[in-house]
Amino acid sequence: MARALTVDLEDWFQVYNFSRVIPFCEWHSQEQRIVRNTQRLLDILDQHNTKATFFVLGWTAEHYPFLVKEIQARGHEIACHGYNHKPIFKMNRHEFKEDLEKAVNAIKKATGFVPKGFRAPSFSVRKDTLWALDVLKQKGFEYDSSMVPVSHPDYGIKGIPNKPFEIKGVKEYPISTSYGFPVGGGYFKAYPYWFTKFLLKQNRHAVFYIHPWEFDCKMPRYNLPLLKKFRHYIGLKSTEKKFRKLLKDFKFGRIDKLH
Numbered sequence: 001m002a003r004a005l006t007v008d009l010e011d012w013f014q015v016y017n018f019s020r021v022i023p024f025c026e027w028h029s030q031e032q033r034i035v036r037n038t039q040r041l042l043d044i045l046d047q048h049n050t051k052a053t054f055f056v057l058g059w060t061a062e063h064y065p066f067l068v069k070e071i072q073a074r075g076h077e078i079a080c081h082g083y084n085h086k087p088i089f090k091m092n093r094h095e096f097k098e099d100l101e102k103a104v105n106a107i108k109k110a111t112g113f114v115p116k117g118f119r120a121p122s123f124s125v126r127k128d129t130l131w132a133l134d135v136l137k138q139k140g141f142e143y144d145s146s147m148v149p150v151s152h153p154d155y156g157i158k159g160i161p162n163k164p165f166e167i168k169g170v171k172e173y174p175i176s177t178s179y180g181f182p183v184g185g186g187y188f189k190a191y192p193y194w195f196t197k198f199l200l201k202q203n204r205h206a207v208f209y210i211h212p213w214e215f216d217c218k219m220p221r222y223n224l225p226l227l228k229k230f231r232h233y234i235g236l237k238s239t240e241k242k243f244r245k246l247l248k249d250f251k252f253g254r255i256d257k258l259h
């Protein structure tokens with residue numbers, strides 16, 4: 001097993017694109033769609049006999065512990081996605097430590113286990129936030145999956161390996177690219193399926209990512225700035241069909257079971 005399937009467990013309004021429109025204090029009053037979307041995703045995974053790593057937001061574990069428990073009971077790995085989806089570059093070391101502790105406690109309360117993997121909100125482990133790896137190591141995390149080997153205004157570190165590597169005593173599973181094109185999430189929604197398939201075939205160590213809301217064409221619509229709107233809403237209707245093809249064409253597994 002070489003390719004990993006990863007899910008960032010968060011609702012449609014918790015992504016960075018919405019952070020200005022729907023601040024943290026308004027999360028409670030939004031239409032909560034995570035339970036049905038995740039259960040639908042879990043059913044698809046079961047139908048294709050596929051296990052994945054779920055990077056769970058601490059807030060989600062606190063509010064929907066039964067959902068996190070169900071994901072675990074259905075054979076998936078539970079890892080950590082921070083507490084309230086704040087990118088690391090918006091925090092100092094102390095704030096990141098606190099955010100991490102809060103998230104780990106919520107996940108531990110829901111599952112009985114301490115997660116050993118981490119993915120930063122919005123892939124925010126960058127050159128200027130590499131200190132986050134020291135904090136992860138200190139807190140006992142064994143791996144991180146937050147780096148992207150591209151240069152993008154919000155994320156990415158150009159020049160890092162495009163396969164798992166060791167950094168500051170932590171194992172890094174970077175988000176995959178092929179020929180500089182990332183695979184997964186908004187890219188998966190935007191590309192035609194054949195292109196994702198082509199890119200994934202080039203990379204034996206691919207780490208693919210998806211969000212439960214990316215299957216949900218009925219989520220509430222907001223008037224975001226044009227590029228953000230494009231990234232969030234494009235291709236929602238065809239994601240499930242493409243995802244089913246993907247699970248037929250490739251064998252994926254949990255990060256902690258890769259070898």
Ligand SMILES: [Zn+2]
Binds near residue numbers: 015
């Ligand atoms: Zn996220």
